Amino acid sequence: MINEHWPLYDLRITTPRLELRLPTPDDLAALATLSAGPIHDPARQPFASEWTDAPPAERSRSTVQHHWRSLADWTPEKWTLQLVTVADGTVIGTQAIGGDDFAVLREVHTGSWLGRRYQGRGFGVEMRAAVLHLAFHGLGARAAVTGAVTDNPASLGVSRRLGYAPNGTVSRSIRGEPAVEQRFRLERAGWRSPIEPITLTGLEPGLALFGIQASNVAASDHPAPGV
Incomplete structure (x- = not known):
């Protein structure tokens, strides 16, 4: 079984x-479709990478390759977990979380x-809240960062709804025109999920893939004075 070798499955x-x-192979096929x-x-182009400007067949292939590349390039020092979002048995999107x-x-x-x-x-709020729960409660993260171009009000709204604070801007070139990406930061102390309940299962066997152990996560709940 693949989960014997990659427990995050x-x-x-x-x-x-x-x-x-x-995603299973069938999940990934559904996401590509x-x-x-x-x-x-x-x-409009709400993404800084402009990947949705490609023809449909190319978008599908790049979606599959992007997922495979994230797994192939994974190290405890630099990882990205590419998850599918499933509602009532249907793949409706994807949510990624990464760390360097x-x-x-x-x-x-x-x-x-x-x-x-x-x-x-x-x-969008529910799936981001899910990975923030993974970050703060499952992995012991101290902070989460994200960003969206100002032509992506839906993503900006999700970040604000979940309590992120503005954290500067970055200039982007999108479709040959200047654009602004708004950056956000959320500290662990400020995390209050508007979605309840959120549950995690099957995480502990894969903690080493993130470069941590269960004891590291437990310690993060009781930081030393001044931390």
Whole structure:
């Protein structure tokens, strides 16, 4: 079984409406098909990477390759967990969480997208809350960072809804035009999930893949004075 070699295949994050997990081949095929369909108004480009400007078949292939690349390049020092978001048995999008030198910095970054027909129903908040629960309660993170271009009000709204604070801006070039990416930061002490309950299962056997142990997570709940 693949989970004997990659235990994160047993990881599940569940919320009242969603389950987040590493995709099976069928899940990944469903996500690739979803990526070929509409994700946003084609007159706008809300993503800094512009990946949705590619033709549908290319978007599908790049979605599969992006997932495979994240697994192939994974090290405890630099990792990205690419999860599918599932509602009522249907893959509706993807939610990623990553960390660089996480064992030292204890900081994560996130990214996500939803198929267009699943937007506007609160799923974006719920799936981000799920991985923030993983970060703060499962992995002992100290902070989470994210960002979105100012032409992506939905993503900006999710960050504000979940309590992130503005953390500066970055200039981007999108479709040959200047754009501004708003950065956000959320400290562990400020995390209060608006979604309850959120449950984690199957995490502990895979903690070493994140460069940490269970004792590290427990210690993060009781930091030394001044930390």
